[in-house]
Amino acid sequence: MGKRIVVWFRKSLRIHDNIALAEALQEGNVEALYCIFVLDPWFVQSGKVGTNRMQFLLESLQDLNQSLQKHNSRLLILQGNPLQVFQQQFPKWEVNSLYFEWDSEPYALERDSLVKKFCEEHSIHCSSPSGHTMYNLQNTLRKCKNGTPPLTYSSFLNLIKEMGEPNKPIDPLNNRSSLPEPRKVIEEEKEKGIPLYTVPSDLQNLLEDGKSPYITPSKEEHTPFYGGETEALKRMKAYLSHKKQVCNFEKPKTGPCDISPNKNTTTVLSPYIKFGCLSIRTFFHAIMEVYKSAGTYSKPPESLLGQIYWREFFYTIAYFYKKDYESMSTNPICIQIPWKNSDKDLETQKKDPHFIAWKNGQTGFPWIDAVMHQLRKEGWMHHLARHAVACFLTRGDLYISWECGRDVFDELLLDADPALNNGNWLWLSSSAFFHQYFRVYSPIVFAKKVDPNGDYIRHYLPVLKDMPKEYIYEPWKAPLVVQKRIGCIIGQDYPKPIVDHEVVMKNNMTMMKQAYAEKRYGKPLQIAVSVSKNKRPIEQQGQEETSTKKLKN
DNA sequence: TTAGAGTTGGCCCC
C-alpha cells in the first residue's frame, strides 16, 4: 500500500517555489495526495477580514485550484477549525504524512503546535519547512548578536550580508505532468453522486451553512487587483520588463498619488506576497536578474530589493518578540506614550469621534480623507500615503494610539500582514525603530508636494471634484460664494477640519518629548526566547533560557 | 563613552 499525503495550503497559495509541496512530492510511492485549504468559519465570521481581502483570497484559491487541475489534481476546501477537521478527516483518508509551510505568526505557531501534537499522537509524519520569508527566521536569529535582532535597518543589512543570497526558487513538480489523485475523495463523490470539498464559487457561498457575511463586489466595486498566482507572475513580469524603472527604483521618489488603474509607479505585488501567490525568493532572484543585466542599480533601503529586505527585517523582529510585539503595553521595544484615552481598553478608544472620522475619511483634510477612501475602496495605498495617515492619527494630529489605526489597516488592506503592519505603525508613531518625532507630515504641505494638482483628491473625493486648486487642500478657506458655486458647502457636504494642525502638532510634540524623557517601555507577558549559538531550534528551547534583551524599565 | 547615522518633514534660501 502506498502513502497517503496531505499538503495543507495556508499561505503559499501557489505552485512555483512551494517548499511544502516539493517536500511532499519527494516522498516515493505516493498512493494519494490531498491538497487542502481549511476555511475556518470562525475566522470568516470574525469581521477581521474586509470584503476586498476575502475576495482576493477566494480568487487566489480558485486560481490555485485551476493550476492543480492542470496536473490532474485539485484544491480541496475543508470547513472548520483545522485541528478538528484533521481529527475527523485524517482517519477517513488514512493519512500518513502532513506537509505545510512554517508560519511565524503568533496565532499560527499556537495552532500549528496543536496540529503537530495531534500528528505525533497518531504517528503521522509532519513536516513544516520554512518558505514564506527569504531566510529561515530561526537561522537569522541565530546569527544575531546576543540572539537579539537589530533595531536598525542598516545593521540588519550587515546581518543579511553574512547570510548570503537566499536560496534559488525550486520547481516542486520537477517536470512531473500529473499529481497523485485524492483517491478517497473521488470514491466518496462516486458513492454520494455529488462533488465534494469544492472551492466556493463566490463570497455569498463561502460557507457550507450558507451564512456568509460577505457579498461579492460588483465589477465596478472590485479592486483593481485580482488574486492568484497566475496574476502575480504576470504582474511581476510586466513590472520587471521595465528594466530602467526597476534599476532606478527609489521608493521615496515613487508617487503616492498615482491614479492610473494599475498604479504603475510601484509594483503592487505586496498582496500577492502576503498570500504567497508570489514567492519572495522568486521575486528576489528575478530582480537580481534585471540588476545583473543592467550593471548599475539603486541600493537599499530605497531600491526595489531594499523593499523586500524591509519585509525580512520586520518579519525577523516580529518573530523574536512574538505576541508581545503586537501591543504597546507588552512590547519591550515600544516606548509607552500616553495616547488619548490609552488608559482605557482598545474598544473604548475606538469610540473616539476623531478616530471614527479618521477611519471613515471624514477628517476635513482632503488628502488624508482621500487616502482613507482609497484604502476602503481598493484595499491598497502607496507606502507614503500610509505614512501620512498614520502620522496624522498618532503623533501628528489626533494623538490616538497606533493600535487603533493598526486594526483598521489590518481589516482593510489586501496586503495586511501582522509583522509589517505592526512594524510600520510602531515606526510611524515613533514608538519604536524611528525616533525623530519632531519630523511630522503636514496634511496640507505634504499633499501639495505629492498631489500638485489635487487630481488624486478629486478622484477619491468626488464631492470636491470642482474645488479650485487653490482651495483643494484646505477647502474650509474657500469663500462661501465659491462653495455655493461648486455645490459643496464645507461643514455640510464635506466636513470642516476636525483639528487645527499647527496647534495640535506643537502640543503633541511637547507630549512626545515628555514621554521620551520618561523612557518607559512595554512589559512583555512572555519572556522572549534567546537564540544562543547552539544548534537547537528555537522552538525547542525552554522559556527559562531568558532573553538577553535589555528590559529598559 | 561617544560620534555618526538614521527609508522618504518643513522651511527657507539659492
Added chain:
DNA sequence: GGGGCCAACTCTAA
C-alpha cells in the same frame, strides 16, 4: 532640486 537649518530622538559601531 539641492543644501542647511530647525531642535533633538535612539541605536550602533568603534
